[in-house]
Amino acid sequence: MGPVESLRHFIPELVLLGGAFTAFFLDFLLKNKRLVGYFALLTIVAAACLLKAPPKESLDLFYGFFHLDGFANLFRVLALIAVAATILIAFGFSPLRDRYEGEFYGLFLFMAFALITVAAANNLLMIFLSVEFVSILSYLLAGFLKNDLKAKESAVKYLLFGSVCSAVMLYGMSLLFGAAGSIDLPAIARVVDSPAMKPLGMIGLLCFFVGLGFKISMAPFHMWAPDVYEGAPTPVTAFLTVAPKALGFAVLMRVLASVFGESYRDWRQVLMWLSILTMTLGNLTAISQTNIKRFLAYSSIAQAGYILMGLAVFPSPLGKDGVLIYLFAYLFTNLGAFAVVSSVGDRTGSDEIASYSGLSERAPVSAALMTVFLLSLTGIPPLAGFLAKYYVFAAAVEARFITLVVVAAVNSAVAAYYYFRVIRTMYLVPADQPALPKPPVSAAAVTWLMAAGVLGIGLFPGFFIKLILG
Amino acid sequence: MIIPLPHVLLFSLALFGIGAYGVLTRRNIIGILISIELMLNAAGINLIAFSKTTALAPETGQIFAVFVIAIAAMTATVGLAIVLALYRARKTVFADEVNLLKW
Structure with a gap:
């Protein structure tokens, strides 16, 4: 489906994206930063109301770069609930109450958008971009409190672990792309079964799993989790333990389902x-x-x-x-x-x-x-x-x-x-x-x-x- | 003259290895970030090499590589911002001196 027709099915995401930019703009204008938070909450409720029931057959929006099906729709709902609840938790969290509070809510609107793109990603490029989008927002949010030493430390640790795992994942993706000649998951599925390309594809897949394992804090890639969760501001910790992890599982399920058939x-x-x-x-x-x-x-x-x-x-x-x-x-x-x-x-x-x-x-x-x-x-x-x-x-x-x-x-x-x-x-x-x-x-x-x-x-x-x- | 694919792959593997070694041995956080950039660029070289040889559509790999460069720039920006904030709070950029949180 071309970009113009796709927009019709893309309205909740557009609302989130527009809301995120507006939130940052409002942050300049308003003295009472709490109002930005209310605006963010309103945007999420509006996006949730605009969610349509999932179509029976999947929709390949933007030439297949945004794969909308029942599965993706479910994770859209999950992402919106998680972000809305986190904003509500943040309202009652007093260390956040300073002049940067508005940015916090704006970043969370971007986060909602990023999570939805993760759920709908169906090829290597989109998976990499959306997972990085979520990760980089998470690094920023983990270190959000300016004068908190633990928060700074958790942000640095998250950044270093996360970037290394992303780099390994990307290296794996590049090998998979070489083995399959294409970034679409179904094309990669054919490679895993063909003997000629199997070694290259296998190494690629293993590296790919390192990145996903990091996201879902699977052992032995879980070392970052306790430090980051302890140091980050509590509302951010609440969010990080739930939403990025759930979306990591979503990607893992999609990859397992479409790449591994018989093998x-x-x-x-x-x-x-x-x-x-x-x-x-x-x-x-x-x-x-x-x-x-x-x-x-x-x-x-x-x-x-x-x-x-x-x-x-x-x-x-x-x-x-x-x-x-x-x-x-x-x-x-x-x-x-x-x-x-x-x-x-x-x-x-x-x-x-x-x-x-x-x-x-x-x-x-x-x-x-x-x-x-x-x-x-x-x-x-x-x-x-x-x-x-x-x-x-x-x-x-x-x-x-x-x-x-x-x-x-x-x-x-x-x-x-x-x-x-x-x-x-x-x-x-x-x-x-x-x-x-x-x-x-x-x-x-x-x-x-x-x-x-x-x-x-x-x-x-x-x-x-x-x-x-x- | 066309450089054969295995040579390019070995080169990118070496680059990735140097990056990984740097990540594991460097004390300075900025040094670690630079090593991570090396790892990302190794993947970028792979993508370009494959887009010339095995890819069904060469544009895919090239566009992917452009996105990788953009993401690398983004990681560096956010990373340096966080390191700067850490330095202001703790007056250190050495990874082993960042040790408030442990079990």
């Missing part, structure tokens, strides 16, 4: 061991953490391991559904948990788990909601996390990956231990500090919305599954 079976073992390694490393290191952001960072690495379970069995439709459901359940749960961390951290001035002691008396609502989110991360019914875990476990059992299932079950038990440790600190350790003031309305609202999502998915799974899988 996929050889890769299942590799993905299975990577899944085991990721969840075990994440869980074991999470046990000894004392900072809640770092703790949730390791827990998010472990969660990536569970999501990889769904990919390890990928040709089975159950595995694919499991990944999609997991990503949505994880979106609500993790954003909710970080919303609480952000609002509690803002009121106590500390992100240590010790400062949560007696939270049930000092801020009963925050403590109760945090418990809901932690239970959902553990996978206790009737919460969203249970449904998600149920799906990936079922997929693994169906594919007869018994080792994987056993390791994952043991890991879940370990995870339950450290999630309950935080709940214990909140409810059983006596309070030694005074009660906390009420959180601002926006922070309370986003926490309640995420809790409603977690409970809704858990209580009405049928409705939710139908919504996602159609």
